[in-house]
Each structure stands twice: as C-alpha cells, then as structure tokens.
Amino acid sequence: MMNRWHVLKRLLPLLAGMVLLLSACGRADLSTLRPQGPVAEEQFGLMKLTVAIMVLVVIVVFAIAVYVIVRFRRRPGDKTIPVQVEGNHKLEIIWTVIPIILLIILGVPTVKTVFGLAEDHTKDPNAVQVKVTAHQYWWEFEYPNLGVKTAQELLIPNDAIISIEAKTADVLHSFWIPSLAGKTDTNPGGNVNIMYFEAPKTGVYLGKCAELCGPSHSLMDFKVKVVDRASFDRWVAAMKSPVALPADKEVADVLNSQCLSCHAIGANGGQLYPNLTGIGGRQAVAGILVNTDDAKYENEGTVEENLKRWITDPQKVKPGTLMPKVDLTQPQIDAISKYLAGLKLDYEK
Ligand code: HEC
Ligand SMILES: [Cu+2]
Incomplete structure (x- = not known):
C-alpha cells in the first residue's frame, strides 16, 4: 500500500505538468488546437471526440489488464490450470459489440462533418470567392468577382464565408490555415478542389503548404489577414487604383x-x-x-x-x-x- 502511494505521489506532478503544458499548447494564429473560426472549431471538435474515445479505451483496457495481472497472478506453489475461456460466446460478443458502438459514436459525427464541410459555396453571391493557385514556392490569390489578384497575403473580411477554389500551377501542394481550416490539396492535372471557411476574429493568421513540394517546401508560408468589411472594401479599391512608378x-x-x-x-x-x-x-x-x-x-x-x-x-x-x-x-x-x-x-x- 505504502509503495503504491509513493509511485502515485511521483506521478501526480508529472501528470499535472502535462495537463498544463497541453492546455497552453499552440499559438492562436497557427494551431489547430486553438481554433479561431467555426470550421476550425468543428474540426477540433472531431479531434477531441477521437482523443476522448481513445483515452477511454486505453484507460479501461489498462485498468482491466493491471487488475487481472495482480488479481490472478500465479501464487507460489499454485500448479492448477486456470479456467479456459477460448470460444466463450458471451465474451466474444462483448468485445465485438463494444468497439462497434465506439466506431458508430465516432463515425456518425465524422461523416456528418466531412459532408458538411464539403458544401459548395462557389456560387454563393454573399461569399467572398477566392481562387488559390499554389506555385513552387508561393501562393497566388485571385478574387475573380472583384478583379483583384495578390500574392502571399490573403486579405479577407471577417463577416462573410470565404469560398476557396484551389489548384496548382506545377506540383502537388496543400493549402492549410491551421487555426481557421483544414488542409486542401492542390493536385496537378487541372483538378480544382473547393473548401470554405469563416474567420470572425480580425487579425493575422499563418498559412502553410502542407505537402512536400520541393527544397523550399518548408518556406512556402503565407499570411491570412482578416479585417472588417469597410477595410476590405477600401483594400479592394486601393488594389485597383493606379500606382506611380519610381520618380527617378x-x-x-x-x-x-x-x-x-x-x-x-x-x-x-x-x-x-x-x-x-x-x-x-x-x-x-x-x-x-x-x-x-x-x-x-x-x-x-x-x-x-x-x-x-x-x-x-x-x-x-x-x-x-x-x-x-x-x-x-x-x-x-x-x-x-x-x-x-x-x-x-x-x-x-
Ligand atoms: C522571371 C520572373 C521574375 C523576375 C524577372 C523577377 N521576379 Fe521577383 N519573383 C518571381 C517569383 C517566381 C517570385 C516568387 C518566389 C517565391 O516565393 O518562391 C518572386 C517574388 C518576388 C518578391 C516577393 C513577393 C511577395 O509577394 O512577397 C519580390 C518583392 C520580388 N519578387 C521582387 C522582384 C524585383 C524587384 C525584381 C527585379 C529586380 C524581380 N522580382 C524580378 C519572379 C520574378
Ligand atoms: Cu508547396
């Protein structure tokens, strides 16, 4: 008894430390663990559900294993053969049905979310339409309805759905804004993938290429800058205004x-x-x-x-x-x- 308490006393600070570490995990502008919009929230919800089910399974299995090892260990002098349960119908049904139930609990919301996030907003007149083209090693953002094209910094308003059509100009890349929305691959061969997200909080978020695409893949970063609607409208107008070349x-x-x-x-x-x-x-x-x-x-x-x-x-x-x-x-x-x-x-x- 004394011994076990000692082990626990040593483990407790470690566990507490891990909880603290994990709860502070990730920068708000770069982490899927700190979602900053509804799409990222939904994806994070799935992650939490998956992890919760896995933790539950691990805890129950380990608890049973430890209990069985301690309770039914061979005692000195004991030479009897334990009860054999091979082919026991009751047990087999139990350990088949429990995982099925867990998979249903995991599967139903996953499928629902996956189909929900595949919703097509490319014809939605209230959404901001953006055509994303990945290049080795930069990102091109075209706003077809606004007549504006920019690079490396996706500027969006905080009050609308952002509808993305993503393609590549060369090899396979993947468009990823960790704290706003999950990855969308850009495939060679004229393929266009769609996604959408919303970013209700103004600020600057980091974007990444999430598919190894060449020597500078890890440097293929971009920014997503979320501003209010008035600023966005002014930006569009400014992008279309004439720019003077150097006076010299x-x-x-x-x-x-x-x-x-x-x-x-x-x-x-x-x-x-x-x-x-x-x-x-x-x-x-x-x-x-x-x-x-x-x-x-x-x-x-x-x-x-x-x-x-x-x-x-x-x-x-x-x-x-x-x-x-x-x-x-x-x-x-x-x-x-x-x-x-x-x-x-x-x-x-
Ligand atoms: C052959 C075409 C070409 C020429 C000529 C060229 N560039 Fe570039 N430039 C590129 C490409 C491609 C990129 C994207 C590189 C990347 O990020 O991998 C780029 C990126 C840039 C960027 C960064 C853009 C951003 O959005 O952050 C700047 C600034 C720039 N070029 C300035 C210049 C200047 C100044 C000159 C003339 C001295 C010049 N470039 C000549 C092709 C060119
Ligand atoms: Cu890339």
Missing part, C-alpha cells in the same frame, strides 16, 4: 525592364508572378521574411531590409525559387527596395 527615370527603367516583365505593380507589368501592389504594407516578403523588429521571429527585419535581402539573392532565401537573381548594382537594389517598401495601401482606418 533610371530606377523606373531598371524596374520596368528587369522586374515588371514578371511582376505587376498596379496596372503595370506581367500577371504570371506575384503581384507586388501594396508589398510595402504586407506582413512578410516572399512569405517568409517577416517584416518586424520583434526578435522572436527568425527571419525578421524591416520591410526594406527584407526586400533588399530578397532581391539581392532570392536563391539564398528560398533554395530552388523560380525568381532569378537579377544582375543589379547595389544602388539599384537600394533604390528599388526603397520604392517597393513605400508601396503601402491605406485601407486600415
């Missing part, structure tokens, strides 16, 4: 010839690569260089520093990226970075 003619020429063949800024430039309109006001450069001076982030810097770092050598930041290292002089890099850092959209009032 030489800088404008370099930008035009070296960068705008691929990138768009306002109405200028190409459409096939990340749209740089408003890049100076975004949370990150290339999704991974975080624009902050908070040292808790690994790749932090001001937006201008991050732009310089990126333009100087994109391959160094993201190995295998399809943005080439453009041959520029240091003053050209500085001037272009300064200009891009100044491209801010004034939509948050």
